Amino acid sequence: MEIAGNDCRDLQEEEMLQNKEQESRSARSFRVLKQLGFTIIASLGHFSTGSVLTWPSPALSDLARNNVTWVGTELVLTSMQVDMTGSLVSLGSILGVLMGGTMVTRLGRRRSMQTAVAPWLIGLVALALAPNVHVLLLARLLLGFTSGVSAVAGALYTTEIVDAEVRGIMYNILCLNVTLGGLFAVGVGYFVRWFHLAMICTIPPSLLLIGSFFLPDSPTLLVVRGEKIEALRVLRKLRGPHANLKSEIEVIEMKNSFRADGWQKLLNRYIVKRIIIVVMLMAFLFLCGNDVFIVHTARILREAGYPMDADIGTTTVAVVRIVGMLVSFLLVDRMGRRPSLVASYAISSVFLIVLGVYVHLTETATPEDTTSSALGWVPLVSVIMISFGLQIGAQPVTFLLSAEYFPTSVRGQTFSICYSSGMLCSFLVLQVYNLMVDAFTLSGYYWFCAAISFVAVIFTLIFVRETKGENVG
Numbered sequence: 001m002e003i004a005g006n007d008c009r010d011l012q013e014e015e016m017l018q019n020k021e022q023e024s025r026s027a028r029s030f031r032v033l034k035q036l037g038f039t040i041i042a043s044l045g046h047f048s049t050g051s052v053l054t055w056p057s058p059a060l061s062d063l064a065r066n067n068v069t070w071v072g073t074e075l076v077l078t079s080m081q082v083d084m085t086g087s088l089v090s091l092g093s094i095l096g097v098l099m100g101g102t103m104v105t106r107l108g109r110r111r112s113m114q115t116a117v118a119p120w121l122i123g124l125v126a127l128a129l130a131p132n133v134h135v136l137l138l139a140r141l142l143l144g145f146t147s148g149v150s151a152v153a154g155a156l157y158t159t160e161i162v163d164a165e166v167r168g169i170m171y172n173i174l175c176l177n178v179t180l181g182g183l184f185a186v187g188v189g190y191f192v193r194w195f196h197l198a199m200i201c202t203i204p205p206s207l208l209l210i211g212s213f214f215l216p217d218s219p220t221l222l223v224v225r226g227e228k229i230e231a232l233r234v235l236r237k238l239r240g241p242h243a244n245l246k247s248e249i250e251v252i253e254m255k256n257s258f259r260a261d262g263w264q265k266l267l268n269r270y271i272v273k274r275i276i277i278v279v280m281l282m283a284f285l286f287l288c289g290n291d292v293f294i295v296h297t298a299r300i301l302r303e304a305g306y307p308m309d310a311d312i313g314t315t316t317v318a319v320v321r322i323v324g325m326l327v328s329f330l331l332v333d334r335m336g337r338r339p340s341l342v343a344s345y346a347i348s349s350v351f352l353i354v355l356g357v358y359v360h361l362t363e364t365a366t367p368e369d370t371t372s373s374a375l376g377w378v379p380l381v382s383v384i385m386i387s388f389g390l391q392i393g394a395q396p397v398t399f400l401l402s403a404e405y406f407p408t409s410v411r412g413q414t415f416s417i418c419y420s421s422g423m424l425c426s427f428l429v430l431q432v433y434n435l436m437v438d439a440f441t442l443s444g445y446y447w448f449c450a451a452i453s454f455v456a457v458i459f460t461l462i463f464v465r466e467t468k469g470e471n472v473g
Contacts, residue, residue, distance in 0.1 A: 035162045043154060044211065051184050052143045054295065055194075090424075109154075113157070124205075127143070155171070161218060175399065223408070235249075248471065274414075278414075279418055285395065303359075320388050324388040344391075345460070354378065
């Protein structure tokens with residue numbers, strides 16, 4: 001497989017040189033913009049995921065002020081149920097991702113995105129009309145399921161249709177839309193009731209359904225299925241009239257020339273090794289507190305002693321996440337995947353330590369000690385930098401590698417395995433957040449996350465292989 005990978009890179013480099021020599025800059029720009037349009041449509045499912053994932057932050061603050069539902073009942077949540085409003089999305093995502101891995105292979109990437117719209121709408125309407133906590137939690141579980149299906153379909157589709165040299169940037173648009181969806185939920189949630197916010201969140205999946213009818217099928221999946229004529233037609237539309245499509249199809253066939261059938265392909269030593277690497281990266285991403293800082297931003301700021309409005313602070317952090325994603329656009333296809341991961345975890349580790357030190361000093365301060373009050377800006381700055389650090393590399397690159405590390409014939413299954421392992425970690429971390437804080441103390445929890453980030457740096461330097469500019473096959 002490694003030898004085949006070198007042959008694939010040689011074919012790809014030859015094709016890129018020929019294409020650049022013949023294709024004008026304006027023609028290429030038009031092609032890339034067309035790919036961008038397809039990617040934006042496919043990313044609407046990720047936008048919905050971001051809004052649903054971040055929904056608890058404004059919703060729980062709203063419920064604390066007024067717990068009357070849209071249908072007139074009162075909604076009272078225990079501390080465990082508060083944790084479950086965040087963690088159940090991750091739990092539902094595990095089932096959705098596992099089912100999505102099969103769906104994208106049988107139905108195709110585009111049809112899987114279309115199929116996921118119905119549970120999006122049902123879950124959001126149920127969330128808005130929830131008369132009690134049980135309906136609310138079931139709706140969150142369903143939304144997690146459909147977000148998992150959308151994640152698989154959208155990620156694989158984007159990975160397979162775009163040019164190799166812009167794949168990192170295009171894939172980051174998916175991650176950016178998760179962040180934009182979170183900002184959308186926080187911003188709108190600041191002005192409307194939590195149930196109105198849920199209804200407003202039905203708009204993105206509705207747009208996804210409409211836009212999906214304008215998307216071409218995945219060319220790599222068409223090649224794997226033996227539909228070469230249709231694959232050539234789609235590739236010509238995506239790559240332009242001057243592209244060497246023969247070499248691209250040869251790369252796809254070469255990378256998918258497994259002797260085993262079905263799920264037995266996953267037992268290939270090359271595939272198993274890469275699955276382990278990506279699963280470890282998923283574990284690092286969520287154990288270092290990524291989803292905790294997304295779901296419980298306002299709560300973290302309040303518990304850390306931030307003296308100003310925590311909801312405004314949450315909005316600020318959401319904006320910074322977008323800035324981090326924009327920075328990652330410049331890093332992932334220029335610096336590469338490995339340097340982006342290293343920089344990301346290094347930054348988050350430093351500021352997790354800073355936040356832990358501040359919280360520790362606040363917890364142990366005497367009533368006469370005014371140091372913490374004078375440094376009241378530290379929690380917000382720390383959370384901003386932690387979120388920024390994770391967004392420039394750890395968040396987008398981990399999910400990018402889970403798609404581009406594997407050939408098309410097994411990409412649906414491997415992505416579902418890697419993604420579901422991440423969602424399991426996310427569920428466990430969100431569900432036991434209070435227990436971990438009780439066990440470690442709040443400052444100890446932040447130091448634990450810092451240690452995980454540091455280990456992630458070492459792991460990346462030793463085990464992660466660079467994939468910048470490679471044809472995914």
